[in-house]
Amino acid sequence: MPTSRLTALIGTTLRQQRELRGLTQHALARLAGTDRSTVTRIEQGERAPTVAMLEKLLAALGLQLTVGVEPLDSEVDARIDELAVRSVAERIDAVGLDRMLDRLAELPHVLTGTTAALLQGAPVPVGDLEIAVAWRDAERFADWLERHYAQRWNPAWEEFGYLPTDPRDPGEHRWQVVGGVLRAGMCEELPEAIEVRHGDRSYRVVPLALVEATEPATAELLRRWRARLARTD
Incomplete structure (x- = not known):
């Protein structure tokens, strides 16, 4: 970048x-x-x-700096173009979203980030499953992580493991669990959510406008998608 x-x-x-x-x-x-x-x-x-x-x-602000990398702009644009010609149902299936959500059914949460953008029709690349979880449910979340054999992301080692998995312990809120990688935004209260339906399933997601206002990385992907749409109109 x-x-x-x-x-x-x-x-x-x-x-x-x-x-x-x-x-x-x-x-x-x-x-x-x-x-x-x-x-x-x-x-x-x-x-x-x-x-x-x-x-x-x-x-x-009660936050810590983490470092990550992302593909070059040309690769991101190519990926957006590739996803744009696929249906939302195909994109949901490709990332295994429903299987992960079946495991999360017992935990109060809402979907956010690129996951919420995908479910609202945006053809943006989805990596981690992104959710918001309230701090009052941290103990339930810790139990869920333990039962799903979670390993926490360790930025010092640049791999999963070697850190306590409990979200109340210091560390990035990112875990590898059975079925994929989960990233959680811990908050005092769950953000405003809307319900969207695809097929016979409902999903509780953070509205796209709120995602764009609060999550810069996803907002940048959405900006790139809209810019590409504007060039093809």
């Missing part, structure tokens, strides 16, 4: 997470031990923060 896009993505993510917590730029700056102008410039994409500064800002 070019630096200019990465800088803009960092800024957008920081602003969204700050606003979700009801903090002003001044309040965040004070918590992170910096000044308001620094927060403003980072959020506006005018300044690329150092890793140390970004970690301080995220820590002030």
